[in-house]
Amino acid sequence: MRPQKRATVHDIAAAAGVSRGTVSRVLNGGYVSAEARAAIEAAILEVGYVPNNAARTLKMRRSQAVAFVALEPHSLFLDDPNIGSIMLGANAALSLADHQMVSLVVESARDTERVARYLSGGFVDGAIVVSARTRDPIIKVISGLGLPAAFVGHPPDLSDSIPFVGIDNISSASAITSRLVEAGRRRIGMIAAALDRDSGIDRLTGFKTALGTSFDAALVADVPHYDYGSGVKGMRLLLERDPAIDGVFAASDAIAAGALEALREAGRSVPGDVGVVGFDDSTWAVRCQPQLSTVHQPAKELGTVAAQLVLRQLRGEQVEQGGQLLPTPIVWRDSA
């Protein structure tokens, strides 16, 4: 369907009896007489004129839009409420700066290519990238393009020139594992997930660090995703490997919730027989029975800061190299 003919500055100019230039000045600022302005504004209102973004973008080389790229979000959208908070945080910050956030979802190879084209093609001035995986092709596209960008979390092979905001997964994981130790747990296992993402690797590293020499690789269950189902499977595996297990660090709250289910199945009490801790402090944490002790992840702030990193680059400010890590307080509830 060809869109019907829409009004342009020419039409407005003709209707108001002035030239294109004057209309442009009303829209973008400049010297305009009161009568001319009134006539033009009336004409704009009458025909419902809206400037053509494509033309404006072409001329200005600025679209006032920033992409929010969610990579492989399948499990994220369905199980991890964090991405929603990150998105809303980013949107709020961009909105304040009068930029439009446009979210792009990358689920398939087909998506990757199309989104790369979209990012390259000048429809957006910058990009916020969430949950990139190691060697993700999108990373190459962005750095090759020199598109102002910010990552939420950092894949290990991220170029130094792209700023990121994240949390210190290693020390957060280490801290909550230590709390388990201090609480008197002796046989502590971990349900590790998403080991192809920085967050997954780092949480495992933190776990190892905290346990030191008492770390036992047999007590790590490696599951693909941060979701409930993975938690159930991971916990069953751990119980099988060592029935005497009395503490579990789950790589996410959703996993912890799944672990609780598997423990209930096996007739273990929480926190009596087994102490369970999670990660994220998502809505899962408070809806579990018992409520989860977990690491609070400042999801909304992550989005806000990432947006600001992009906005500052757009303003031409120099952004410091490397990343920014936000604090992650431990929230101690009932599950351990």
Added chain:
Amino acid sequence: MRPQKRATVHDIAAAAGVSRGTVSRVLNGGYVSAEARAAIEAAILEVGYVPNNAARTLKMRRSQAVAFVALEPHSLFLDDPNIGSIMLGANAALSLADHQMVSLVVESARDTERVARYLSGGFVDGAIVVSARTRDPIIKVISGLGLPAAFVGHPPDLSDSIPFVGIDNISSASAITSRLVEAGRRRIGMIAAALDRDSGIDRLTGFKTALGTSFDAALVADVPHYDYGSGVKGMRLLLERDPAIDGVFAASDAIAAGALEALREAGRSVPGDVGVVGFDDSTWAVRCQPQLSTVHQPAKELGTVAAQLVLRQLRGEQVEQGGQLLPTPIVWRDSA
């Protein structure tokens, strides 16, 4: 930051020793000799040329992009996993047709205005609108613009000319309420939510319909959102109003989960003392204890169908008036 100078068709043409027209033909099809094609493709690869979308859109009056507008998604993103599934379904369908889905989030009045400008400005060829409320200004913008669109769910004041896809909330709600009656429940209440959305109103209507003369307005708790916290509060209210209540229809699974919590608090067993049913068949349903009996909502398909409705309009096909309703099987589990 001014983006650095990017390669254009002119540069490619010069590098390959041909004219702009020939480059365009390589990109868009047409008669090109093998040598010319090879030279141009080599040049494109070498400088990493990517066509400028803004220019293409301006000339073609087509952006190959479709907006996915999520209205007031705060609670949706955080508590209701449906929106994620709808999004992924829509993205898959659009991706197949080589269209880019761009999600726009509307949370504030500021957002409304900016998104309206974005939709009007030619950056997208069409729009999918999710969870519009009555008299939402976005509706007026879209119908005023004649932008090809499809709604997921239909606000009562939606113009007839805009197609929608949804579920029959009335008969679904009625059906599951009837199941409660058939199961022998006598004092049945409802936790009704979001009565400013079509879905909220219709679910309440269905509930009333099923109960007929035995409907008691005192047994309806009216809460603002489809979320867990509202469920807890709503259930407490119902227990207070009638301690003898033995059945509850919750307007969403999240609400039902909250209701279970409030019932546990009050020392009632489910389904022994009180039967609880939800709506959505979201991830909440299976993670509750006991698992929820609920109405399955085909979220992914809603997204797919909405995308197809937009795509068909873009192809110039006539789309039938009115809406399309997808089936909603009842999933009977343990909570009632």
Added chain:
DNA sequence: TACGGATGTGTGAACGTGCACACAGTAGGA
């Protein structure tokens, strides 16, 4: 030989915008 079709290439115009520039009028000060 002359013609028509298929193949291949270059050129000009247009999409709708913003900005630089030119120009006109007015007012104030030297």
Added chain:
DNA sequence: TCCTACTGTGTGCACGTTCACACATCCGTA
């Protein structure tokens, strides 16, 4: 009176692309 500064307006050009058109070549056939 002339110069300058300020206000207000119109015109031409460029952004990078696609498309219609003109033109050129080659081949088979009437």
